[in-house]
Amino acid sequence: MKFLKILCAIGFLVVLVSNIWSISGWIEARGVYDDICYLRQAHLFERFGLGGIDTNIAFDDDHYLKNKMKEIGYPEWNDPKRMPCHTLTPSADKYVLQYPPGTGFVLSLFPAGFQVIPLYVLTSVVAVGFLLLALTYASTLYRLMLVAAFGDCAIYLMINPTKASYSVAPTMIVCAMAGFLTAKAFMDWPRHRLFLLALIGLLLGLSVNFRLPNLFLAAGYCLYLAGAFLLARSRETFLQGLSFGTALLIGMAPTLIANAINAGGPFSTTYGSVDVVPPELNSEIVWRYVVDVQFILLTIAAVWTGLLWYFNRTRAGWVTVLVAINLAVNLIFFMTHPIFTPYYIIPIDMLSLWTLLFATLDLRADKSTFPKPANA
Known part of the structure; x- marks a missing residue:
């Protein structure tokens, strides 16, 4: 296994170098x-x-x-x-x-005239960094194969279609970090869940400053934490929701300030025309998603969520419920939005997939290919 992990790591680094070489030619x-x-x-x-x-x-x-x-x-x-x-x-x-x-x-953190290339190189490096971290959790050949397959997908997205909008690159960094922390909060480090949820809320709040629809990345967390409090009515669940919500608000403060300055109020929008029309279910928009790579990732995330819940609901039940809610909310929003773009649901796809990857890797190794269903 150690030798295979080294080979896989070398493969990731080779692809990273290839990506950097490709990115270096961008204008x-x-x-x-x-x-x-x-x-x-x-x-x-x-x-x-x-x-x-x-x-x-x-x-x-x-x-x-x-x-x-x-x-x-x-x-x-x-x-x-x-x-x-x-x-x-x-x-x-x-x-x-x-x-x-x-x-x-x-972008302003990099030298003028040389801002896009280092941003995408940084994003690619972060993605490979989390993949190398995932390799350390791969305790079986099947999990190693899973990390390798996921890595090919994640690194590919750093080139296409992520480059369609500069706002997606920093969003992808947040998705990797938040996905890792989400899995840890619900699977591996439950005693630190309060702190981790605050950190996740801060990250997702910061992502709103990159693109406003990233607010929906937090929708599943909000609904999940609200539901957990209504069911348990405990001090712990209340504090978890409060810490997440407060951190989310703090993270998106720059956008609220920008709205107040540019649009006349923190909750006013600087967007206009088609971006603010009411939602509508349009068969043409839905079909364009169905035939796009985004929908393939969404399908993989949905199937993975279902399988993880079915086979491991004892340990992974809560995290799969959270991912499922988040996927559903984002799917409803973007499928009813009157504009299609080849990167709109990439963030929720990758947030879900990073979460599922580390949640799967956090399960105890089993001698069989698949664990038995929780109700068996």
């Missing part, structure tokens, strides 16, 4: 509106420090945004009111970025 000027707008947020943080959270188009007095739009041939590059990714705040009569500030802030 930031892809001509994508979203890319430019995330880089504009980063530019504001570079110019004004934390004051860059105010994304008023009037602060483009150095013509950063205009020049970027001119470079890609945007026909209305000289009209601030026609800039992509910006919406009007009627109460303040100003145009602001629609995105939360987190992705731009993370």
Whole structure:
């Protein structure tokens, strides 16, 4: 087993080097509106420090945004009111970025003009780091094969389709960390569950600063903890829910502050048009998900959840219930959202799969291929 783990680790590192080589050839000027707008947020943080959270188009007095739009041939590059990714705040009569500030802030941590490549390299390194950690938990050949298969999937996503939006890269880091901690909280370190839930809440709150729909990553946790309290009515379950919710709110504070500055209130949105229309079940949108790689990952997560609950509900029952609720809530939201994008449900897919991976690895080794059902 030790030799096989070493071979698997070498394989992960080889793929990581290949990824880094591929990423090193990327350019930031892809001509994508979203890319430019995330880089504009980063530019504001570079110019004004934390004051860059105010994304008023009037602060483009150095013509950063205009020049970027001119470079890609945007026909209305000289009209601030026609800039992509910006919406009007009627109460303040100003145009602001629609995105939360987190992705731009993370990009601003790297040198201007060389921000995207190191962000994706970092994300790939973190993914491989957690895969190497998973290898240490693989106590049987079957679990080693599971880690190897999962690793191929996780590392692949660092290249495609994660690169479709800069906001997904930091989200993937959070998903790996939160998935690991979720499995530990419910499987391996239950005595530390209160602290771990607070840490998970903080991580998921921080993820909202990268993309607003990441708020739904926490939906299953909120419903699970609320249900646990209603069933048990205990001080312990109350404190668990309170710690998670408080940490979640603290983590997403930058977005609430940005909303207050840019949209006129912490719970007002900077998004407009189709992004804020009521949910609607559209067969075309549903079908596009069904034929996309995202749905394959979702199906794997759902089947894995069911199998883990059936065969190991004694130890893994609670974590599988949490994952199932989270998958269901996110599936309902995105399937009824009027826009399809090839990365929308990648975060919930990967959060669920990281959780299931470490939950499975935390089960005691069994001589048989599959453990017996809990009710056998």
